[in-house]
Amino acid sequence: DGGITQSPKYLFRKEGQNVTLSCEQNLNHDAMYWYRQDPGQGLRLIYYSQIVNDFQKGDIAEGYSVSREKKESFPLTVTSAQKNPTAFYLCASAPPGQKTYNQPQHFGDGTRLSIL
Amino acid sequence: AQSVTQLDSHVSVSEGTPVLLRCNYSSSYSPSLFWYVQHPNKGLQLLLKYTSAATLVKGINGFEAEFKKSETSFHLTKPSAHMSDAAEYFCVVRGLAAGNKLTFGGGTRVLVKP
Numbered sequence: 001d002g003g004i005t006q007s008p009k010y011l012f013r014k015e016g017q018n019v020t021l022s023c024e025q026n027l028n029h030d031a032m033y034w035y036r037q038d039p040g041q042g043l044r045l046i047y048y049s050q051i052v053n054d055f056q057k058g059d060i061a062e063g064y065s066v067s068r069e070k071k072e073s074f075p076l077t078v079t080s081a082q083k084n085p086t087a088f089y090l091c092a093s094a095p096p097g098q099k100t101y102n103q104p105q106h107f108g109d110g111t112r113l114s115i116l
Numbered sequence: 117a118q119s120v121t122q123l124d125s126h127v128s129v130s131e132g133t134p135v136l137l138r139c140n141y142s143s144s145y146s147p148s149l150f151w152y153v154q155h156p157n158k159g160l161q162l163l164l165k166y167t168s169a170a171t172l173v174k175g176i177n178g179f180e181a182e183f184k185k186s187e188t189s190f191h192l193t194k195p196s197a198h199m200s201d202a203a204e205y206f207c208v209v210r211g212l213a214a215g216n217k218l219t220f221g222g223g224t225r226v227l228v229k230p
Binding site: 004006033040041042043044045048058088090092104105106107108109110112 | 125150152157158159160161162165206210217218220221222223
């Protein structure tokens with residue numbers, strides 16, 4: 001079955017450490033997204049990518065970095081510059097372009113990041 | 117610019133009674149609107165979507181929503197709540213902005229009492 005796989009499910013970060021969250025999709029979608037979810041809040045966009053080797057900052061990109069070397073993969077690195085990284089991180093994908101703007105995004109099951 | 121307001125952060129219903137989750141939106145263009153459900157420690161699952169076809173949209177698990185342009189609303193309803201409906205629900209708008217980004221409401225947590 002097609003879908004989005006996020007790993008690991010739980011991740012712990014030490015002070016000053018960078019950690020990378022994995023997101024892989026086999027839906028053949030061009031567009032991929034990273035969101036951060038804090039308790040009792042909606043999702044906030046960190047980064048998004050509409051095509052391989054290209055990505056744009058979302059609303060809360062500071063302290064995060066991404067790469068998009070393959071269509072299937074969009075890893076997110078939480079750097080030591082992100083002072084409050086504890087959150088639930090969700091990856092999503094969707095067909096791109098204005099003609100498909102009414103297509104929903106598909107979500108992975110998330111990674112919960114905590115500080116040691 | 118676009119925005120979404122979910123009018124209730126928490127809703128409590130008894131099993132077998134109707135559920136109403138309220139959502140108002142603003143958008144510069146004719147938007148696409150979605151309702152997603154999230155169970156604890158899980159990703160978001162699409163319940164239904166409105167894309168300028170029929171204004172009454174039927175989704176999975178007995179949910180439906182009505183798009184009312186004059187009221188800029190997209191309320192979600194279900195005639196009879198089930199215990200498995202206990203979850204958090206998000207109203208989402210997607211417009212013709214760069215990247216076709218989604219804008220999320222703050223969420224409504226539904227509690228279903230036996």
